Amino acid sequence: MSLFRLDASIRTDGSTSRAIADIVEETWREGHRDDQVIRRHIGLEPIPATAWANAVFANRGDLASLSREQREALDLATTLTDELLESEAFLFAVPLYNFGVSQHFKAWVDLVITDPRLANNAGQPLKGRPAVLVVVRGGAYGPGTPREGWDHAASWMRRIFEDVWGLDLRVVESEFTLVGVNPALDQFKEIAAEMRAESERLAGEHGRHLAGALTH
Numbered sequence: 432m433s434l435f436r437l438d439a440s441i442r443t444d445g446s447t448s449r450a451i452a453d454i455v456e457e458t459w460r461e462g463h464r465d466d467q468v469i470r471r472h473i474g475l476e477p478i479p480a481t482a483w484a485n486a487v488f489a490n491r492g493d494l495a496s497l498s499r500e501q502r503e504a505l506d507l508a509t510t511l512t513d514e515l516l517e518s519e520a521f522l523f524a525v526p527l528y529n530f531g532v533s534q535h536f537k538a539w540v541d542l543v544i545t546d547p548r549l550a551n552n553a554g555q556p557l558k559g560r561p562a563v564l565v566v567v568r569g570g571a572y573g574p575g576t577p578r579e580g581w582d583h584a585a586s587w588m589r590r591i592f593e594d595v596w597g598l599d600l601r602v603v604e605s606e607f608t609l610v611g612v613n614p615a616l617d618q619f620k621e622i623a624a625e626m627r628a629e630s631e632r633l634a635g636e637h638g639r640h641l642a643g644a645l646t647h
């Protein structure tokens with residue numbers, strides 16, 4: 432059984448999304464010592480921004496008509512889609528940037544959806560496979576906070592994973608990661624530490640979901 436892991440953080444040092452996803456992966460690993468992890472670091476090695484349009488307008492029924500750029504885009508879409516179809520479990524770690532979906536994550540999803548096997552109207556070949564989405568935010572967006580409703584990323588990602596691809600998704604949300612970095616947030620140190628501890632606990636629980644140890 433292979434695990435597909437995608438990281439969308441644009442950094443490695445100090446990355447909370449990677450740290451939380453590491454806990455998920457380590458828990459999954461306990462039951463899968465010899466199994467493979469397929470990795471995509473789309474924040475550090477982005478999908479080319481031009482690939483999507485090249486793939487969208489490529490005529491798959493007439494390969495001879497394709498430009499070199501179109502062929503490359505289709506090949507990349509095929510590779511990304513193969514990685515998903517070959518995996519039995521999924522781990523996605525995606526930070527919130529500018530109140531919306533990470534551009535790198537959107538470019539990856541868009542390109543995968545150009546492949547007919549995982550298009551919006553495809554027959555959900557991934558349906559029911561376990562997945563964990565780790566979402567991290569520098570601020571806090573809970574009910575009653577000034578920024579409630581400003582995270583426009585998480586609901587879209589859930590839509591794609593759960594409704595378009597049919598994954599059996601668990602979500603870990605880790606907030607206030609900028610506490611300790613931005614002095615204006617120093618008053619929230621205690622609550623930020625509690626939130627971090629809870630997200631680490633949940634990451635372990637969801638890792639067991641990925642490993643197939645939980646029934647649902």
Ligand SMILES: Cc1cc2nc3c(=O)[nH]c(=O)nc-3n(C[C@H](O)[C@H](O)[C@H](O)COP(=O)(O)O)c2cc1C
Nearest residue numbers: 440446447448449526527528529530568569570608
């Ligand atoms: C360019 C940029 C934009 C960001 N925009 C937001 C934002 O809109 N809302 C938020 O809560 N945090 C925002 N953050 C903070 C990140 O979500 C936070 O630092 C998170 O921990 C990043 O993930 P990482 O720790 O895995 O790298 C932003 C960070 C950067 C670098």
